[in-house]
Amino acid sequence: MFPKITARGFDSRVGGGHCSGMRVLIIEDNERxxxxxxxALARGGFACDRAGTLAEAGSALDVAEYDAVLLDLGLPDxxxxxxxxxxxxxxxxxxxxxxxxxxxxxxxxxxxxAGADDYLVKPAAIDEIxxxxxxxxxxxxxxxxxxxxxxxLSFDTVARRATHDGVMLDxxxxxxxxxxxxxxxxxxxxxxxxxxxxxxxxxxxVSPNAIDALVSRLRRxxxxxxxxxxxxxxxxxxxxxxEARE
Amino acid sequence: xxxxxxxxxxxxxxxxxxxIGATILLVLVFIEYRLGIDTLAGDDASRFALAEVSDHVGxxxxxxxxxxxxxxQFVIQRSFxxxxxxxxxxxxxxxxxxxxxxxxxxxxxxxxFVDAINxxxxxxxxxxxxxxxxxxxxxxxxxxxxxxxxxxxEDTSPDTAALREEVSRMRRLVEQLLLLTQANAQAAxxxxxQTSTLADLATETASGFAPLALRLxxxxxxxxxxxxxxxxxxxxxxxxxxxxxxxxxxxxxxxGSVITVGxxxxxxxxxxxxxxxxxxxxxxxxxxxxxxxxxEQRAEGAxxxxxxxxxxxxxxxxxxxxxxxxxxxxxLAMVFxxxxxxxxxx
Numbered sequence: 001m002f003p004k005i006t007a008r009g010f011d012s013r014v015g016g017g018h019c020s021g022m023r024v025l026i027i028e029d030n031e032r033x034x035x036x037x038x039x040a041l042a043r044g045g046f047a048c049d050r051a052g053t054l055a056e057a058g059s060a061l062d063v064a065e066y067d068a069v070l071l072d073l074g075l076p077d078x079x080x081x082x083x084x085x086x087x088x089x090x091x092x093x094x095x096x097x098x099x100x101x102x103x104x105x106x107x108x109x110x111x112x113x114a115g116a117d118d119y120l121v122k123p124a125a126i127d128e129i130x131x132x133x134x135x136x137x138x139x140x141x142x143x144x145x146x147x148x149x150x151x152x153l154s155f156d157t158v159a160r161r162a163t164h165d166g167v168m169l170d171x172x173x174x175x176x177x178x179x180x181x182x183x184x185x186x187x188x189x190x191x192x193x194x195x196x197x198x199x200x201x202x203x204x205x206v207s208p209n210a211i212d213a214l215v216s217r218l219r220r221x222x223x224x225x226x227x228x229x230x231x232x233x234x235x236x237x238x239x240x241x242x243e244a245r246e
Numbered sequence: 247x248x249x250x251x252x253x254x255x256x257x258x259x260x261x262x263x264x265x266i267g268a269t270i271l272l273v274l275v276f277i278e279y280r281l282g283i284d285t286l287a288g289d290d291a292s293r294f295a296l297a298e299v300s301d302h303v304g305x306x307x308x309x310x311x312x313x314x315x316x317x318x319q320f321v322i323q324r325s326f327x328x329x330x331x332x333x334x335x336x337x338x339x340x341x342x343x344x345x346x347x348x349x350x351x352x353x354x355x356x357x358x359f360v361d362a363i364n365x366x367x368x369x370x371x372x373x374x375x376x377x378x379x380x381x382x383x384x385x386x387x388x389x390x391x392x393x394x395x396x397x398x399x400e401d402t403s404p405d406t407a408a409l410r411e412e413v414s415r416m417r418r419l420v421e422q423l424l425l426l427t428q429a430n431a432q433a434a435x436x437x438x439x440q441t442s443t444l445a446d447l448a449t450e451t452a453s454g455f456a457p458l459a460l461r462l463x464x465x466x467x468x469x470x471x472x473x474x475x476x477x478x479x480x481x482x483x484x485x486x487x488x489x490x491x492x493x494x495x496x497x498x499x500x501x502g503s504v505i506t507v508g509x510x511x512x513x514x515x516x517x518x519x520x521x522x523x524x525x526x527x528x529x530x531x532x533x534x535x536x537x538x539x540x541x542e543q544r545a546e547g548a549x550x551x552x553x554x555x556x557x558x559x560x561x562x563x564x565x566x567x568x569x570x571x572x573x574x575x576x577x578l579a580m581v582f583x584x585x586x587x588x589x590x591x592x
Contacts, residue, residue, distance in 0.1 A: 237453055
């Protein structure tokens with residue numbers, strides 16, 4: 001069965017032409033807001049569908065595969081979080097970014113518990129929404145290809161090979177593991193402790209500056225191919241991979 | 247459940263007194279006239295006994311108890327008339343500030359209650375005054391970016407960058423106001439307390455804040471000064487409070503410098519910035535929202551700078567703690583009570 005196409009719901013895809021094949025479903029009842037977000041996502045290279053109600057969203061998800069879902073909470077035919085909880089129980093595993101006008105302190109936690117992958121309070125800047133959607137697609141288990149990309153860096157998680165602008169980076173196993181960690185959470189802080197547990201076995205003796213040394217080696221590799229992406233050190237916290245600045 | 251009544255209690259009490267009195271008197275009468283159960287058997291004797299009993303027991307008791315009951319009810323009614331009248335006055339009073347219960351006609355016994363009510367009313371008045379002042383303050387702060395925006399839109403080719411900045415300023419302000427109402431509601435009804443370590447709270451919030459700081463050319467560091475304990479808290483509220491301190495630090499720290507988030511010594515979360523340090527008197531004024539927005543703008547070099555700190559102070563108060571400044575170390579700290587004491591909200 002195909003979703004019912006109405007004037008309010010299920011707008012035609014925007015910017016399908018130059019997209020990277022990434023498809024996003026926007027569930028939002030405010031037509032104007034949805035239009036603005038869709039236009040921005042289209043500029044960012046995403047193909048978008050819009051559902052104005054939860055019923056339409058359900059039929060859309062039944063017939064098409066989406067790389068990410070943007071979910072508003074207050075919809076005319078029900079509560080978005082209840083709907084999400086139900087879909088999750090029904091086995092739906094795609095990444096969901098909740099975008100809502102509600103902003104109570106505990107809403108974020110409640111949203112994440114209901115199965116959302118990320119949570120943004122309206123009014124959110126368009127760039128922020130784009131960045132979050134991209135970050136969602138880098139998550140493990142996302143439908144997208146096993147190649148992570150961030151800025152001009154790509155990392156093939158199966159072949160364990162990294163390239164910058166097509167130029168292969170010569171990485172050791174641990175350097176590659178570290179780059180993958182940083183790229184999966186690119187633009188965010190990756191805590192030192194997480195790196196430690198992910199890179200070293202339980203009984204490995206990790207000297208206090210082993211990770212520092214590893215990071216500087218990776219940093220040098222990136223500099224060697226004049227990559228603009230930078231690894232910031234946040235003393236006492238961890239590291240952050242930042243996109244090249246223009 | 248039946249509500250206790252003074253009238254009913256008085257009647258019951260007097261009845262009990264009459265019953266006990268009657269029994270004692272009966273015993274006395276029986277002893278005095280050497281009456282026994284056997285004498286009551288005879289016709290003459292029983293008539294004699296009944297007459298004796300009604301003369302010496304029934305009559306005196308009736309004469310004493312009934313007037314006492316009537317007098318008691320009369321006194322009670324009189325004493326409570328003042329309360330009843332006062333209730334009518336209060337019922338007819340419109341919801342305005344400055345209402346007090348008139349204690350003139352009140353009997354001494356109810357004065358503690360009347361005083362307590364009047365104390366509560368004056369506290370409510372003070373809270374209402376504070377709210378009004380705050381609303382005026384907020385309206386003032388929102389009006390400025392609005393005015394700038396509407397003027398800029400009149401322009402034939404509006405400066406979108408400047409407009410965007412004003413919009414984001416307003417957005418921040420609205421977010422802060424929402425947070426403040428939630429912090430206040432939280433203080434009124436302390437719910438959903440969780441336990442959390444201060445170190446977790448600090449690293450999580452600092453990590454969330456780092457991308458913004460880096461984008462603006464500042465970096466974030468975490469420092470554990472020991473003694474960072476576990477506290478019962480409303481985690482999201484504290485995280486927002488810490489974020490407000492970081493926002494504040496971002497404003498006063500020059501580009502290229504470090505903002506340090508830390509825990510300890512003791513139950514303490516601090517943010518050290520690259521500014522000049524905040525004077526305690528100035529912090530107190532900001533927290534009590536005493537400075538007008540204009541003055542604040544001049545003092546902090548940014549609109550709404552103080553609102554964030556006022557919110558932190560309220561959230562801390564709801565956790566039984568406080569916000570303190572150590573200007574010489576350029577630190578603002580959220581200080582929590584020691585474990586086991588004062589974890590109930592203020």
